[in-house]
Amino acid sequence: MNINNLFELHTMKCVACEGGVPPIPRDELRHYLEKIPGWQLSEDYAMISKNFMFKGFYKTISFVNVVAWIANQEGHHPLLEVGVNHCLVKYTTNAISALTSNDFICAAKIEQIAQRDAI
16 A cells, blocks of 8 residues: 555555455554554554543443444454443454554544544
């Protein structure tokens, strides 16, 4: 993927990954992270995550449902840790145990909705 097109991550579609695709090079990850504010890169460079905070369980579960909808639309599923007032979202491409553009596309889609709905 061309780094210059990263500003459009939320408009892109995930590409099915059954393995054999190269991960995003470590030196390019910074450019991807700049497009998804507040997301953290794991120490091993294999996962991104963000903890979203809410006022109440109902809003948390509403957010989880949005994340589930995005995951099903994209065919790329996150790890979720859900509590009363928060949801920790983690992305990695399991087929290669590393980060691909799919992880950042889904994170950008979540960010787009979170900013629009002021979650």
